[in-house]
Amino acid sequence: MPLKLETLRLNDEAQSDDSQKITPSQTQICDDVVRWWKEEPAAEDLPINTLYEQLIRRRQNWSLSQEELYDALKSHKLYAQELNELDTYSDQISSSKLSDEDMRKLNKHMMEKVSIVETDFGKGLVATQDIRKGTLVYFEPIPLSVIPQLDKQPLVARGKCCGLCSAFTSMSPQLIMKNNLDCSMCETIWCSKQCKTLDVTHSVLKHATSRNHLCNTVNWAKFEAFCLKESLYSMYAVGVLYARHCLQPNSNLWELFTSLCSVSQQVRWQASDSLNVGGTFDASSNGKTASGSPAPVDLQTQSEVAYEMFTKAFPKCEMTYEDCLKLTGTFNLNQIMDQLYPLTCHINHSCEPNVRIDAKNKFGLNVYARKDIKQGEQLFLTYVNPLHGVTLRRRELRVNYGFLCHCSRCNREWEKRQEILKDQHNHLHTSALQTKARRKSSMKMSRPSLKELLENGHEFDLEMPSEYNPKRRTSVRFNSHVTMAVEEE
Numbered sequence: 001m002p003l004k005l006e007t008l009r010l011n012d013e014a015q016s017d018d019s020q021k022i023t024p025s026q027t028q029i030c031d032d033v034v035r036w037w038k039e040e041p042a043a044e045d046l047p048i049n050t051l052y053e054q055l056i057r058r059r060q061n062w063s064l065s066q067e068e069l070y071d072a073l074k075s076h077k078l079y080a081q082e083l084n085e086l087d088t089y090s091d092q093i094s095s096s097k098l099s100d101e102d103m104r105k106l107n108k109h110m111m112e113k114v115s116i117v118e119t120d121f122g123k124g125l126v127a128t129q130d131i132r133k134g135t136l137v138y139f140e141p142i143p144l145s146v147i148p149q150l151d152k153q154p155l156v157a158r159g160k161c162c163g164l165c166s167a168f169t170s171m172s173p174q175l176i177m178k179n180n181l182d183c184s185m186c187e188t189i190w191c192s193k194q195c196k197t198l199d200v201t202h203s204v205l206k207h208a209t210s211r212n213h214l215c216n217t218v219n220w221a222k223f224e225a226f227c228l229k230e231s232l233y234s235m236y237a238v239g240v241l242y243a244r245h246c247l248q249p250n251s252n253l254w255e256l257f258t259s260l261c262s263v264s265q266q267v268r269w270q271a272s273d274s275l276n277v278g279g280t281f282d283a284s285s286n287g288k289t290a291s292g293s294p295a296p297v298d299l300q301t302q303s304e305v306a307y308e309m310f311t312k313a314f315p316k317c318e319m320t321y322e323d324c325l326k327l328t329g330t331f332n333l334n335q336i337m338d339q340l341y342p343l344t345c346h347i348n349h350s351c352e353p354n355v356r357i358d359a360k361n362k363f364g365l366n367v368y369a370r371k372d373i374k375q376g377e378q379l380f381l382t383y384v385n386p387l388h389g390v391t392l393r394r395r396e397l398r399v400n401y402g403f404l405c406h407c408s409r410c411n412r413e414w415e416k417r418q419e420i421l422k423d424q425h426n427h428l429h430t431s432a433l434q435t436k437a438r439r440k441s442s443m444k445m446s447r448p449s450l451k452e453l454l455e456n457g458h459e460f461d462l463e464m465p466s467e468y469n470p471k472r473r474t475s476v477r478f479n480s481h482v483t484m485a486v487e488e489e
Contacts, residue, residue, distance in 0.1 A: 133370065
């Protein structure tokens with residue numbers, strides 16, 4: 001069978017045509033750099049000139065200068081050499097006073113070893129007794145109100161999974177009916193009696209009856225579908241919490257929700273900017289781009305449309321648009337695994353935490369001590385992946401929670417990072433001076449090292465022996481191409 005030679009790129013790199021260079025927007029630049037850093041966290045600590053060289057190798061069809069790269073990253077707060085160059089919004093976060101007695105109304109056993117106090121970081125939890133490593137600090141059985149999984153609602157409507165926890169059930173239809181785990185007015189089913197009991201808003205949000213004066217179910221379905229389409233989970237969660245509040249106005253649910261740390265979602269958008277393209281950092285998934293569009297979606301317009309649908313779903317609602325944005329920001333600041341746990345969300349952050357959380361059953365959280373905790377010592381969780389570098393951890397915290405961590409670990413790693421960057425800068429400066437001082441007429445002096453050959457990916461002539469055939473010159477090429485024989489079609 002005839003064969004032909006075909007040249008391909010290694011590492012699945014996109015092939016580029018030098019004649020069709022494109023000028024990327026700042027959003028495209030930041031989007032690509034953020035995704036690259038997520039794939040290779042070590043690349044985040046590269047100096048700007050090395051970062052530029054490697055980016056151009058990744059995107060050979062881009063027409064981009066090093067100054068344009070620097071301006072894009074700098075303006076979107078993705079590149080900063082000093083901490084004071086990064087803006088935070090922690091001073092705009094507010095909360096109201098909450099007592100231990102308010103928590104005991106939910107579950108008196110949760111407060112046996114801890115207490116809510118004011119700390120240097122705002123409200124926090126401290127140990128009221130000595131707690132040994134590995135022991136259970138407390139168990140929080142259920143969230144403030146269980147928020148169903150938004151992406152599973154189409155399956156819930158067809159009776160394919162539980163209407164509350166969205167778990168798939170292996171029970172037969174006969175067994176579901178026998179245990180009274182189905183809805184008599186729609187196709188919704190539940191996987192257990194606990195889920196059916198906890199799903200108190202189902203009849204209000206899903207059933208259009210003459211006695212349902214709280215919610216317009218048709219408009220709620222439109223609101224839910226829009227939130228699903230635009231990934232507005234936090235706005236949907238506020239809607240579920242409000243429905244529960246309308247149904248049970250005498251409970252302290254709304255009081256607990258509004259007492260949590262709060263900030264307008266508008267403030268979080270301004271801090272996020274292009275940092276969250278594709279929802280890379282923002283846990284609310286609001287920082288995203290439209291499909292096939294390099295420009296960020298107008299989140300302001302999305303939220304305004306969602307708010308209008310929300311007010312139509314609840315005709316008697318007196319909530320303003322600003323109130324809705326503040327409640328959305330409150331949910332994003334305090335959510336843990338897409339749920340609100342009113343006690344656990346009082347635990348402040350440290351990159352060297354002394355407690356950890358462990359999911360229990362469907363909805364509960366166990367909080368365990370990771371080390372010995374003395375009486376009066378504050379409890380700390382980590383809000384981010386502790387395996388990430390200090391730059392990535394701090395950026396995620398700044399975008400999602402509005403502050404920069406200054407724990408002992410972060411300070412040590414930041415100082416070490418600054419020393420490395422300084423050494424790299426000095427090394428590059430020395431190398432540049434040495435390169436300038438070389439004698440260009442000397443082949444031996446100008447010969448590149450093997451490391452330069454591998455890093456630069458250019459073609460270099462090797463030094464030839466004194467006797468060689470002048471008709472045949474030897475060269476070695478190091479780049480991302482490979483030539484192989486393939487069968488002709």
